[in-house]
Amino acid sequence: MVAAGIFLIARLFPLFIIIPYIMNIISSIGIVTLFLGATLALAQKGIKRSLAYSTMSQLGYIIVALGIGSYRAALFHLITHAYSKALLFLGSGSIIHSMEPIVGYLPDKSQNIALMGGLTKYIPITRTAFLLGTLSLCGIPPLACFWSKDEILSDSWLYSIIFGIIAYFTAGLTAFYMFRIYLLTFDGYLRVHFQGYSNSKNNSSYSISLWGKSTSNRANINTNLPVSTINNNNKVFFFSKDKKNSIKNRICDFHFYFGNKYTSIYPHELDNTMLFPLLLLILFTMFIGLIGIHFDSRGIDPDLLSKWLTSSKNLLVENSNSCLNSYFFLKNAIISVSIATFGLCIAYIFYGSVYSFFQNFYFFNSFLKRGFKR
Template sequence: LSIVMIMSIDLSIQQLNRTYIYQYIWSWVINNNFSFEFGYLIDPLSSIMLILISSVGIIVLIYSDNYLSHDQGYLRFFAYMSFFSTSMLGLVISSNLIQIYIFWELVGMCSYLLIGFWFTRPVAANACQKAFVTNRVGDFGFLLGILSFYWIIGSFEFQDLFEIFNNLIYNNEVNVLFVIFCAILLFIGAAAKSAQFPLHVWLPDAMEGPTPISALIHAATMVAAGIFLVARLLPFFIAIPYIKNGISFIAIITIFLGATLALAQKDIKKGLAYSTMSQLGYIMLAISMGSYRTALFHLITHAYSKALLFLGSGSVIHSMETVVGYSPDKSQNLVLMGGLRKHVPITKIAFLLGTLSLCGIPPLACFWSKDEILNDSWLYSPIFAIIAWSTAGLTAFYMFRIYLLTFEGHFNVHFQNYNGKKISPFASISLWGKGRLKTINKSVLFETLLRITSNENSSLSLKKKKIYYNENLRKNVQPFITIFANKKIFLYPYESDDIILFCLLLL
């Protein structure tokens, strides 16, 4: 990926002189009238996507080296990640629709494997199946759209497609209703990959995978594939009447729906997932308005900001697991967090910068791109502009809600039980008061630890109120505390390792 990133930067510099690279590698001739030609196309759009995918991919891989160092599927994870990045790189340099479809399916397959990485958990297994089935709906529409346009035009190559199609539309040699239907089929594929309404249902369930996967899916790979497809086929959608209006209508629904759903999430990763859905709606709205460069600008700024937020949430989850054990219902629960600014100060600063950027606070990155989209929306439709501006306010609200519940206030694990239910109000007027509750909690805690010791034959040593374990207990989800190999038990979270913090500071 490092080599790819260096080559991508060099290709981007070449694009300043508008020197497009369009070359065939080999062709597959089936008969005299039908053949596939495989090659690569390097233009400004491809160069931007190459830099984005390779740079975010490198950071996520470095982050994952430490984040999943204790996991038994460490090697399998990196194999999936590398295949995922390779598939996305192949997609963005494809020179024809068939080539795009091949890599499109590979991206979907890799996402299925990565979302279900911890397939022994029933929730993760169901989530990867849901993502797979939902994207198959979009992929089927995408394939029908490709075949329909081939039947009309007779070619899969982008250069031939746009030129021949514009001539057919100009000379009125094709049925407009049929062309609109074919364009809708193509957009269904893009809508499923980029989580546009109503094919957005897989996105929050994708959070069941490891956090680095969430960062890669929501920043630079899978959700960016749909945006890339619409941007690549933009000459089609411009030439076909009513299609741009339909895309903008779907986009504005996605913007508002994603923001409102993010307001009510208790899971930190699902809150960020619905935020991604809303921001992708902004990008799709910009493309439908014809603001091509603004859309790509916001795609880049959002990708880096959202990668920072997801990796920051991974650092928070990692630190919470030292207190509540390995249980996503607890370690990702915003209700149990609070006051973490004292315990994870570097993560707090990085998360705050990502939050401010996504909210559009100047002079951070997302301010410049989102401001352009909001200004262009007034010229396109005042109604859409009002919704877009209102949702921008909701973005600030739900992002600061996540930030404040995580880092400000008091650490809530010690104030309520691990089911997220409040302690009975009669406890405060009991005979023993709060001291009674603390005594009970401590006794239950030590009984739990002793039970783990007897079941697993692990060594238990109590020195200076610290407890040590010699076995990997990740698979044993205990009610209170589960500790990984040779790690200490703490009553409060602590800052993540240097490699994780380095990735946050780099973003």
């Protein structure tokens, strides 16, 4: 459904070229879409909503490429972005799945990145996969999206300086909000244990205080959903039908078994059923960009993607010849990677392990002390 509009414009591309002003309209819609999607992604707390607005922004890049005549770059980015975003969405599903035993089946809590953090030691495979997908979407070489995104950025700059500035600026925003999602999810400590989920004042559940003290009772574990105690002979029940101890405005009861079977209140990695496609998408994210790289320096043999797009062979001649100049490629790559790296660094300053340094005003106090000494 998402790719249907892209394919429609791509298939009607020869018709749109001869219609006056239609290409300008397409490129203008694309530039607004990519900037709007990136700015909306900055303010999202849900991990899936953030990735959804990221998809909106990347589709804007594809529309811009089609509007400025970069037919091959648009379809190339459609392919590379598909594998990278599939890896990110499957990784977010793994993250949500690992959080649900703690907060229950509540999307506003299990998908809230503000309640996550420190998941690296609990789901390391998912963390590695999500990091690769994040770096690919940011345009870090040699991952998939770098090759297609860099081509769109350079073509947009050649088409219009205004379009180029917006496209490069949005590339920095993309690196910022994507690394923000990664840091809030995997860096630091698990913040969910420092949130109060119980409405009752007398809470006899397992709790972890802000100062590191911990107390545990084998009776109850108060999550956002009510938990009741069962005998050791019972099994683990989810969505229990027992409504005797039900609380108003609650949907279901969760029962945890503390007998011989181990039940953890911390996130856990997925089983092999979901890890296998995650690892498969990692391979595609790392190597799918090879289909659009020119290995023949003479330019006689086109790349694999250009061979596939034989129906629009005349539209690919200009782009194929422009890719032969390694000097311009390296110059454009250095600029785009530098902007993406700058966005990553800014995100780490605000959301990384050093963010408490700024929250406690040590940074500003240090400048004040230096001023007084002078």
